[in-house]
Amino acid sequence: MIALVSFTAFYSIAGGQRSVVMTDTVQFFLAMARTLIYARVVVAHIGGLEELPKQLAAHYGEEATEVMLLLHLPKARCRCPSSY
Numbered sequence: 001m002i003a004l005v006s007f008t009a010f011y012s013i014a015g016g017q018r019s020v021v022m023t024d025t026v027q028f029f030l031a032m033a034r035t036l037i038y039a040r041v042v043v044a045h046i047g048g049l050e051e052l053p054k055q056l057a058a059h060y061g062e063e064a065t066e067v068m069l070l071l072h073l074p075k076a077r078c079r080c081p082s083s084y
Helices: 002-015 017-046 052-060 062-068
Strands: none
Touching: 002 017, 017 052, 052 062
16 A cells, blocks of 8 residues: 555656646546446446336426436526527
């Protein structure tokens, strides 16, 4: 553990901002991969994408489910300018 921390500290100091950007990029892609894996596990747990609306409706009701599954808020719920 100490060796890993020492290596990381040395790498960050030696490489400067470039190494920080590279480290952040790697961490971003690892986090996105874990998020996709987690989403797949959760969707599989509820019975697939076909079952998702039914499960949401059972927990939150039909109206809330419709809003959750939209890619945008309906204008009645959105405080948008009328030209929107």
